[in-house]
Amino acid sequence: MSSPTPSTSAPDDADPGSGSGRWRRLGLIGAAIVAVVAVVAGIVAVSGGGDQAGRPAAAGTPIVEDNYSDVVVSTEWLAANLDDPSIRVIEVSTEPGVYERGHIPGAWNYNWTTDFVSTVNRDVVSREDFTALTRRSGIDPDTTVVLYGDKENWFAAWGAWVFNLYGHENVKLLDGGRVKWEAEGRTLDVGAPQPGQGSWEAGEADPNLRAFLPDVVEVARAAESGAETDTALVDIRGAAEFNGEIFAPEGFQETAVRAGHIPGAVNVTWSEAVADDGTFLPVDELRALYAEQGIDGSKPIVAYCRIGERASHTWFVLSQILGYDVQLYDGSWTEYGNTVGVPVVNNAGTVWGVA
Known part of the structure; x- marks a missing residue:
């Protein structure tokens, strides 16, 4: 996979995120019984407190059963826990040199074009290479990995997918990413972290998290x-x-020699899932956003984009936050649109690369 031309904005800026509310919903608090949930809801309504991720809760807001507080942390939470040795912070940004100009103190830098991919055979990084990388950055089996980056955590979400693919059990995204951290005037550091050698070993890739071309073609032909x-x-x-x-x-x-989309696919731009400050929309708004297009978790979901990375952001929202059964088709349109004999929907009438 080759790197995009450096840009100061995400490629979907023409389709900005939407959503009127900006309140955060209280995340999942275990498999509590109804009585306990009622008590907790009462406490939140009275105190206006937040959850373990540092999310403020709106008084009187119903508790939504989601995974938000398990997989997303706030800037306030991270700032208060930077000295915790069980946490490893990793930056995954696309703009060259942004990490070197200053990063969250203690953050390790992962390069998406080399650290998360096998650069020759256009595949995900191998199990062996990913193990070596994570060990160099001091990651143990019980380490909490917090990823963040530029462009609304677009490529940080790609990193979260790779960590999950290889079985790391505690992976989170920083809500709002680098932009929110900087906007709040929080500390940046230019020094290189010096973690000890880690001991985590990547497992076999989880087949439930990844879709391949034959899987997608089967769905497309049926549609x-x-x-x-x-x-x-x-x-x-x-x-x-x-x-x-x-x-x-x-x-x-x-790119691909054909333009268009896979038959049966619905279009929900990744950037629609974030607010103006780069944070995720409230859970109920996220559910409604996708439900409008028939994506409600009632059946397995496959997310795709052009080369796989943007779709990882949607994979994170749908699977990690909302708890739906989701696979990432990382081959995406550059594989599908270049494949001979597969069905394509093209509403604009472009043919073989000629508009």
Whole structure:
């Protein structure tokens, strides 16, 4: 996978995130019985307190059963826990040199173009190489890994997917990422971290988290024939990519000879899941956003984009926050759109790379 041309904005800025409310909902507090839930709800309503991730709770707001507090932490929470040796902070940004200009104190730098991928055979980083990388950055089996980055955590979410793919059990994203941390005037450091050698070993890749071309083609052929499909497809690219008006956002070189989308896919741009400050929308708004397109967790979901990374952000929202059964199709449109004989929907009428 090759790197996008450096840009100061995400490629889907033409499709900004939406949502009127910006309150955070109280996350899942175990499999509590109804009486305990009622007590906790009463306490929140009276005190206006937050959850373990540092999210403020709106008084009188119903408790939503989600995984938010298990997988997302606030800037306040991270700032208060930077000295905890059981936490390892990792930055995954796309803009060259941004980490070197200053990063969250103690944060390790992972390069998405080399650390998360096998650069020659266009695949995910091998189990052996990922083990070596994480051990160099001091990660043990019980380490809490907190990832953050630029562009609303777009590539930090890719890192979270890789960690989950190889079985690390405690992986979180920093809500709002680097932009929110900087906007709040929080401390940045230029020094390189010096962690001790870690002991975590990557496991076998979890097949439940990854979809491959044959899986997607099977769904596409069923959708093309008008049959009911057992899997929902979510294309998270911008509307212009989805409709075939463009082959890739300006400045991004990885493309396909055909434009359009996979039959049966619905279009929910990844950036719609975040607020203006880069934080995730409240859980009820996230559920409603995807439910409007028929994505409600009632059947397995496959998310895809152009080269796999943007879709990891949607994978994180749907699977890690909302708890749906989701696979990432990391081959995405550059694989599918270059494959001979597969069905394609092209609303714009572009043919073989000619608009």
